[in-house]
Amino acid sequence: MSKTAKEFTLEEVARGDGREGRPVYIVFENTVYDLSDSPLWKKGSHMNMHLSGVDLTDQLASAPHFAEVFSQKRVREVGVLRPDQRSMGMPGYMKFLLGVFPSMRRHPHPISVHFPTVYLITALLFLIIHLVFGEIRNVNFELFSFVMLILGVLSTIPAMGTGFLTLWINYRFKKPALVRWKIRMAIILLIAGFLAIILRATEMMSWAFFEWIYYLLMLCLAVLVMALGYLGGQMVFPSKPR
Numbered sequence: 001m002s003k004t005a006k007e008f009t010l011e012e013v014a015r016g017d018g019r020e021g022r023p024v025y026i027v028f029e030n031t032v033y034d035l036s037d038s039p040l041w042k043k044g045s046h047m048n049m050h051l052s053g054v055d056l057t058d059q060l061a062s063a064p065h066f067a068e069v070f071s072q073k074r075v076r077e078v079g080v081l082r083p084d085q086r087s088m089g090m091p092g093y094m095k096f097l098l099g100v101f102p103s104m105r106r107h108p109h110p111i112s113v114h115f116p117t118v119y120l121i122t123a124l125l126f127l128i129i130h131l132v133f134g135e136i137r138n139v140n141f142e143l144f145s146f147v148m149l150i151l152g153v154l155s156t157i158p159a160m161g162t163g164f165l166t167l168w169i170n171y172r173f174k175k176p177a178l179v180r181w182k183i184r185m186a187i188i189l190l191i192a193g194f195l196a197i198i199l200r201a202t203e204m205m206s207w208a209f210f211e212w213i214y215y216l217l218m219l220c221l222a223v224l225v226m227a228l229g230y231l232g233g234q235m236v237f238p239s240k241p242r
Contacts, residue, residue: 006032008025009085013053024038026054027057028056032079037076105169109159112158115159116152116155116159117228120153120193145218153190153196182231195217
């Protein structure tokens, strides 16, 4: 879009509702797009979820697709919102980075969450093998379990960091219900994980009570990380229409 791009007001965009022969306009990050030629927007709405004539920046943030949809042939960039009509966006440097590395918008968090998921589930499995079989050919599965626990808890920190990055980029820190639950559960997981490490690394494990607490924490950590994965999947591929 050139510097002389047509400037729209929100009222002008609202007229592009796709009805009675009018064009189909939507706004994404202060840019106005014409979707009139897209078969997915024939009647001025998309999947009975998104309406035309409005700013869809926040709504598209929670959709399975994102800015890549605006590069399609049937989508035309027709202008920008007038400066006094624009919503607060992210800093220019962040927009530049997302332009160069578009995968930053979605990929870092799903990639990073695989590590605590694998480590903490493996920690529980090694612990179960140890409790059932003990040492097998001098292999200490309980020690392996502890190492996996440490790696799982430490990898939870960058997973949470990329989660907040995704929350900022895609949701502008507007937290949907699923995100709020994920934040709470992630904090509980981190606290429980450090508590389990402290129990295992100290003499407290010599007491039967704390030993059972440790086993319970290991089970809870595996359940929590799987529940977090489920909630993440529901955000991308919801089982029920939002």
